[in-house]
Amino acid sequence: MNTIFKALSHPVRRQIVVMLRGGPMSSGQIAEAFDMAWPSVTAHLKVLRRADLVDAERDGTSIRYRLKISAAEEAMAFLIEMFGSASGVASREQTLREESEPA
Amino acid sequence: MNTIFKALSHPVRRQIVVMLRGGPMSSGQIAEAFDMAWPSVTAHLKVLRRADLVDAERDGTSIRYRLKISAAEEAMAFLIEMFGSASGVASREQTLREESEPA
DNA sequence: ACTGTAATTAGATTTATGCCTAATTGCAAC
DNA sequence: GTTGCAATTAGGCATAAATCTAATTACAGT
Numbered sequence: 001m002n003t004i005f006k007a008l009s010h011p012v013r014r015q016i017v018v019m020l021r022g023g024p025m026s027s028g029q030i031a032e033a034f035d036m037a038w039p040s041v042t043a044h045l046k047v048l049r050r051a052d053l054v055d056a057e058r059d060g061t062s063i064r065y066r067l068k069i070s071a072a073e074e075a076m077a078f079l080i081e082m083f084g085s086a087s088g089v090a091s092r093e094q095t096l097r098e099e100s101e102p103a
Numbered sequence: 104m105n106t107i108f109k110a111l112s113h114p115v116r117r118q119i120v121v122m123l124r125g126g127p128m129s130s131g132q133i134a135e136a137f138d139m140a141w142p143s144v145t146a147h148l149k150v151l152r153r154a155d156l157v158d159a160e161r162d163g164t165s166i167r168y169r170l171k172i173s174a175a176e177e178a179m180a181f182l183i184e185m186f187g188s189a190s191g192v193a194s195r196e197q198t199l200r201e202e203s204e205p206a
Numbered sequence: 207a208c209t210g211t212a213a214t215t216a217g218a219t220t221t222a223t224g225c226c227t228a229a230t231t232g233c234a235a236c
Numbered sequence: 237g238t239t240g241c242a243a244t245t246a247g248g249c250a251t252a253a254a255t256c257t258a259a260t261t262a263c264a265g266t
Contacts (some may be wrong), residue, residue, distance in 0.1 A: 002114055009108040010254085027213055040255055042214055047253095061212055061263050113224085144224055145244055149222095155260055164233055164242055208266085215260065222253070229247065236238090 004071050008050035012036075014042050015065065020054060026062040109133075109175050110154035116147050123157060123170040130159075130166045 007013055016030055031041040045065060048054045052071040064077050119133055134144040148168060151157045153175040159166050169185055 001117075002112070005108060005112040005117070009105070009112040011105055012254095014104075014108070028211095031213090036211090036254095039214070039216095039257085043254070046214090058262085062212065093254055115224095123232095131241095134243090142227085142228060142244070142246095146224075149244090161232085166243065193239090208259095209264100210266105212262080212265085213260100214260085214262095218256085218258105220255080223251080223264100224249105226247105226249085228246085228248105230243100232242080233240105234241085235240105236264100 003047075003051040004053065007047050007053055010044065012041075013048055013075075016041075016044060016048060016065075017053060018065040020065060024066040026059070026064055027056075028062060030065060054055045106150075106154040107156065110150050115144075116151055119144075119147060119151060119168075120156060120170065120175075121204055123168060127167045128170040129162070130168060133168060137169065167206075 008017070012034060015033075019025060019030065019033060027042065027045065028038075031038040034041055045056070046067075049056060049078065052070055054065050055068055056065050058064075079093070111120070115137060118136075122136060123127060125133065129143075130148065133148070134141040137144055146191065148157065148159070152159060156171060157168050158171055159168050161167075
Protein backbone atom coordinates (compact mmCIF):
# COMPACT_ATOMS: atom_id res chain seq x y z
CA MET A 1 0.00 0.00 0.00
CA ASN A 2 2.82 2.30 0.92
CA THR A 3 4.64 1.60 -2.31
CA ILE A 4 1.52 2.27 -4.34
CA PHE A 5 0.93 5.73 -2.97
CA LYS A 6 4.62 6.48 -3.11
CA ALA A 7 4.71 5.45 -6.73
CA LEU A 8 1.74 7.64 -7.57
CA SER A 9 3.17 10.60 -5.69
CA HIS A 10 5.39 11.60 -8.59
CA PRO A 11 3.88 13.41 -11.59
CA VAL A 12 6.04 11.59 -14.10
CA ARG A 13 4.93 8.24 -12.78
CA ARG A 14 1.28 9.23 -12.80
CA GLN A 15 1.77 10.40 -16.36
CA ILE A 16 3.25 7.05 -17.29
CA VAL A 17 0.22 5.37 -15.80
CA VAL A 18 -1.99 7.66 -17.85
CA MET A 19 -0.10 6.78 -21.01
CA LEU A 20 -0.25 3.06 -20.36
CA ARG A 21 -3.97 3.38 -19.95
CA GLY A 22 -4.05 3.63 -23.75
CA GLY A 23 -2.32 0.28 -24.10
CA PRO A 24 1.12 -1.25 -23.59
CA MET A 25 4.18 0.74 -24.58
CA SER A 26 7.87 0.04 -24.92
CA SER A 27 10.36 1.58 -22.55
CA GLY A 28 11.69 3.72 -25.38
CA GLN A 29 8.30 5.05 -26.32
CA ILE A 30 7.68 6.02 -22.73
CA ALA A 31 11.09 7.63 -22.39
CA GLU A 32 10.55 9.67 -25.55
CA ALA A 33 7.49 11.29 -24.04
CA PHE A 34 9.54 12.96 -21.34
CA ASP A 35 12.15 15.64 -21.46
CA MET A 36 14.59 13.67 -19.37
CA ALA A 37 17.30 11.09 -19.81
CA TRP A 38 16.22 7.55 -20.49
CA PRO A 39 17.78 6.07 -17.35
CA SER A 40 15.70 8.46 -15.26
CA VAL A 41 12.57 7.11 -16.87
CA THR A 42 13.81 3.58 -16.31
CA ALA A 43 14.11 4.40 -12.63
CA HIS A 44 10.51 5.57 -12.55
CA LEU A 45 9.39 2.41 -14.29
CA LYS A 46 11.22 0.43 -11.66
CA VAL A 47 9.27 2.19 -8.94
CA LEU A 48 6.02 1.45 -10.73
CA ARG A 49 7.01 -2.17 -11.12
CA ARG A 50 7.89 -2.52 -7.47
CA ALA A 51 4.50 -1.06 -6.62
CA ASP A 52 3.01 -3.69 -8.88
CA LEU A 53 1.24 -1.02 -10.89
CA VAL A 54 2.82 -2.17 -14.13
CA ASP A 55 4.53 -5.23 -15.43
CA ALA A 56 7.13 -5.64 -18.13
CA GLU A 57 7.94 -8.36 -20.61
CA ARG A 58 10.59 -8.65 -23.21
CA ASP A 59 9.33 -8.44 -26.80
CA GLY A 60 12.24 -9.07 -29.09
CA THR A 61 14.61 -6.18 -28.82
CA SER A 62 12.35 -4.01 -26.74
CA ILE A 63 10.47 -4.32 -23.48
CA ARG A 64 6.76 -3.77 -23.24
CA TYR A 65 5.26 -2.16 -20.19
CA ARG A 66 1.66 -2.78 -19.36
CA LEU A 67 -0.70 -1.46 -16.73
CA LYS A 68 -1.79 -3.68 -13.84
CA ILE A 69 -4.92 -2.54 -12.14
CA SER A 70 -4.95 -4.87 -9.17
CA ALA A 71 -2.61 -2.80 -7.02
CA ALA A 72 -4.39 0.39 -7.94
CA GLU A 73 -7.61 -1.11 -6.74
CA GLU A 74 -6.06 -1.48 -3.33
CA ALA A 75 -5.28 2.20 -3.25
CA MET A 76 -8.77 2.97 -4.38
CA ALA A 77 -10.20 0.78 -1.66
CA PHE A 78 -8.13 2.66 0.88
CA LEU A 79 -9.44 5.99 -0.32
CA ILE A 80 -13.00 4.75 -0.34
CA GLU A 81 -12.59 3.38 3.12
CA MET A 82 -10.97 6.55 4.39
CA PHE A 83 -12.99 9.24 2.82
CA GLY A 84 -16.38 7.68 2.53
CA SER A 85 -18.27 5.81 -0.11
CA ALA A 86 -17.86 6.45 -3.80
CA SER A 87 -20.82 8.81 -3.80
CA GLY A 88 -20.31 11.61 -6.24
CA VAL A 89 -17.08 10.24 -7.52
CA ALA A 90 -18.42 9.32 -10.92
CA SER A 91 -19.47 12.89 -11.49
CA ARG A 92 -15.97 14.09 -10.76
CA GLU A 93 -14.48 11.77 -13.29
CA GLN A 94 -15.13 14.49 -15.82
CA THR A 95 -13.43 17.24 -13.86
CA LEU A 96 -10.27 15.30 -13.52
CA ARG A 97 -9.45 14.65 -17.10
CA GLU A 98 -7.11 17.58 -17.50
CA GLU A 99 -4.75 16.27 -14.82
CA SER A 100 -1.72 14.89 -16.69
CA GLU A 101 0.86 17.36 -15.54
CA PRO A 102 4.14 17.04 -17.43
CA ALA A 103 7.53 16.54 -15.85
CA MET B 104 -3.16 16.40 -6.99
CA ASN B 105 0.55 15.93 -6.57
CA THR B 106 0.42 17.07 -2.98
CA ILE B 107 -2.45 14.72 -2.22
CA PHE B 108 -0.63 11.60 -3.32
CA LYS B 109 2.54 12.82 -1.73
CA ALA B 110 0.71 13.36 1.53
CA LEU B 111 -0.81 9.91 1.42
CA SER B 112 2.50 8.28 0.57
CA HIS B 113 3.61 8.21 4.18
CA PRO B 114 2.16 5.61 6.56
CA VAL B 115 2.01 8.02 9.49
CA ARG B 116 0.00 10.50 7.47
CA ARG B 117 -2.38 7.81 6.25
CA GLN B 118 -2.77 6.73 9.85
CA ILE B 119 -3.63 10.26 10.88
CA VAL B 120 -6.26 10.34 8.17
CA VAL B 121 -7.65 7.08 9.51
CA MET B 122 -7.78 8.49 13.00
CA LEU B 123 -9.50 11.68 11.94
CA ARG B 124 -12.10 9.58 10.21
CA GLY B 125 -13.49 9.02 13.70
CA GLY B 126 -13.90 12.73 14.27
CA PRO B 127 -11.76 15.80 14.91
CA MET B 128 -8.76 15.52 17.20
CA SER B 129 -6.35 17.93 18.79
CA SER B 130 -2.74 18.04 17.72
CA GLY B 131 -1.71 16.61 21.06
CA GLN B 132 -4.09 13.68 20.82
CA ILE B 133 -2.73 12.87 17.42
CA ALA B 134 0.86 13.20 18.54
CA GLU B 135 0.22 10.90 21.50
CA ALA B 136 -0.81 8.12 19.17
CA PHE B 137 2.64 7.92 17.64
CA ASP B 138 5.94 6.89 19.06
CA MET B 139 7.70 9.98 17.82
CA ALA B 140 8.40 13.52 18.90
CA TRP B 141 5.57 15.98 18.70
CA PRO B 142 7.25 18.31 16.22
CA SER B 143 7.60 15.41 13.79
CA VAL B 144 3.86 14.87 13.93
CA THR B 145 3.33 18.59 13.46
CA ALA B 146 5.36 18.35 10.27
CA HIS B 147 3.13 15.55 9.02
CA LEU B 148 0.04 17.59 9.84
CA LYS B 149 1.50 20.44 7.86
CA VAL B 150 1.85 18.21 4.84
CA LEU B 151 -1.74 17.06 5.20
CA ARG B 152 -2.91 20.64 5.52
CA ARG B 153 -1.03 21.73 2.44
CA ALA B 154 -2.64 18.86 0.57
CA ASP B 155 -5.97 20.17 1.81
CA LEU B 156 -6.78 16.80 3.30
CA VAL B 157 -7.32 18.28 6.73
CA ASP B 158 -7.98 21.68 8.19
CA ALA B 159 -7.17 23.08 11.58
CA GLU B 160 -8.79 25.60 13.85
CA ARG B 161 -7.81 26.94 17.19
CA ASP B 162 -10.04 25.84 20.06
CA GLY B 163 -8.92 27.64 23.18
CA THR B 164 -5.52 26.36 24.10
CA SER B 165 -5.47 23.51 21.63
CA ILE B 166 -5.88 23.12 17.91
CA ARG B 167 -8.44 20.83 16.38
CA TYR B 168 -7.70 18.95 13.22
CA ARG B 169 -10.52 17.77 11.04
CA LEU B 170 -10.72 15.67 7.90
CA LYS B 171 -11.61 17.28 4.58
CA ILE B 172 -12.85 14.84 2.04
CA SER B 173 -12.94 17.04 -1.03
CA ALA B 174 -9.28 16.65 -1.87
CA ALA B 175 -9.43 12.94 -1.25
CA GLU B 176 -12.23 12.64 -3.72
CA GLU B 177 -9.96 14.06 -6.36
CA ALA B 178 -7.42 11.37 -5.67
CA MET B 179 -10.11 8.77 -5.81
CA ALA B 180 -11.36 10.12 -9.09
CA PHE B 181 -7.86 9.95 -10.46
CA LEU B 182 -7.54 6.31 -9.54
CA ILE B 183 -10.90 5.51 -11.02
CA GLU B 184 -10.01 7.37 -14.15
CA MET B 185 -6.69 5.61 -14.44
CA PHE B 186 -7.47 2.09 -13.51
CA GLY B 187 -10.98 1.59 -14.65
CA SER B 188 -14.36 3.15 -14.82
CA ALA B 189 -16.44 3.88 -11.76
CA SER B 190 -18.68 0.96 -12.64
CA GLY B 191 -18.82 -1.47 -9.81
CA VAL B 192 -16.64 0.54 -7.52
CA ALA B 193 -19.21 0.71 -4.77
CA SER B 194 -19.83 -3.00 -4.96
CA ARG B 195 -16.14 -3.63 -5.20
CA GLU B 196 -15.67 -2.02 -1.85
CA GLN B 197 -16.65 -5.32 -0.32
CA THR B 198 -14.70 -7.74 -2.45
CA LEU B 199 -11.53 -5.83 -3.12
CA ARG B 200 -9.22 -7.51 -0.68
CA GLU B 201 -9.06 -10.91 -2.32
CA GLU B 202 -10.24 -10.34 -5.84
CA SER B 203 -8.03 -9.01 -8.59
CA GLU B 204 -10.19 -9.17 -11.63
CA PRO B 205 -8.48 -8.01 -14.80
CA ALA B 206 -9.79 -4.92 -16.55
C1' DA C 207 31.37 -13.21 -34.32
C1' DC C 208 30.37 -8.09 -35.16
C1' DT C 209 27.56 -4.15 -35.28
C1' DG C 210 23.63 -1.39 -34.04
C1' DT C 211 19.74 -0.52 -31.28
C1' DA C 212 17.03 -1.14 -26.82
C1' DA C 213 17.19 -0.89 -22.16
C1' DT C 214 19.19 -1.29 -17.69
C1' DT C 215 22.74 -0.83 -14.09
C1' DA C 216 26.52 1.81 -11.86
C1' DG C 217 28.20 5.75 -9.80
C1' DA C 218 28.01 10.54 -8.57
C1' DT C 219 25.54 14.68 -7.34
C1' DT C 220 21.73 17.58 -5.76
C1' DT C 221 17.66 18.21 -3.47
C1' DA C 222 13.86 16.70 -0.59
C1' DT C 223 12.06 13.89 3.60
C1' DG C 224 11.84 12.58 8.11
C1' DC C 225 13.46 12.69 12.39
C1' DC C 226 15.37 14.81 16.54
C1' DT C 227 16.25 18.60 20.37
C1' DA C 228 15.89 23.34 21.62
C1' DA C 229 13.69 27.68 21.23
C1' DT C 230 9.48 30.26 20.32
C1' DT C 231 4.60 31.59 20.11
C1' DG C 232 -0.39 31.57 21.66
C1' DC C 233 -3.64 31.28 24.86
C1' DA C 234 -5.67 30.60 29.76
C1' DA C 235 -5.67 31.00 34.48
C1' DC C 236 -4.09 32.88 38.11
C1' DG D 237 2.17 40.08 33.90
C1' DT D 238 3.88 35.73 34.93
C1' DT D 239 3.33 30.87 35.05
C1' DG D 240 1.97 26.70 32.57
C1' DC D 241 0.42 23.96 28.90
C1' DA D 242 -0.36 23.40 23.77
C1' DA D 243 1.59 23.63 19.53
C1' DT D 244 4.67 25.32 16.06
C1' DT D 245 9.02 27.03 14.15
C1' DA D 246 14.10 26.81 13.82
C1' DG D 247 18.20 24.41 13.11
C1' DG D 248 20.77 20.30 12.30
C1' DC D 249 21.57 15.66 10.67
C1' DA D 250 20.87 11.25 8.23
C1' DT D 251 18.64 8.81 4.76
C1' DA D 252 16.06 8.53 0.51
C1' DA D 253 14.66 10.31 -4.13
C1' DA D 254 15.53 12.20 -8.65
C1' DT D 255 18.51 13.30 -11.97
C1' DC D 256 22.54 13.01 -14.99
C1' DT D 257 26.54 10.66 -17.79
C1' DA D 258 29.07 6.57 -18.65
C1' DA D 259 29.33 1.70 -18.77
C1' DT D 260 26.97 -2.65 -19.33
C1' DT D 261 23.73 -6.27 -20.86
C1' DA D 262 20.46 -8.27 -24.29
C1' DC D 263 18.89 -9.18 -28.50
C1' DA D 264 18.46 -8.82 -34.01
C1' DG D 265 20.39 -8.74 -38.30
C1' DT D 266 24.04 -9.28 -40.99
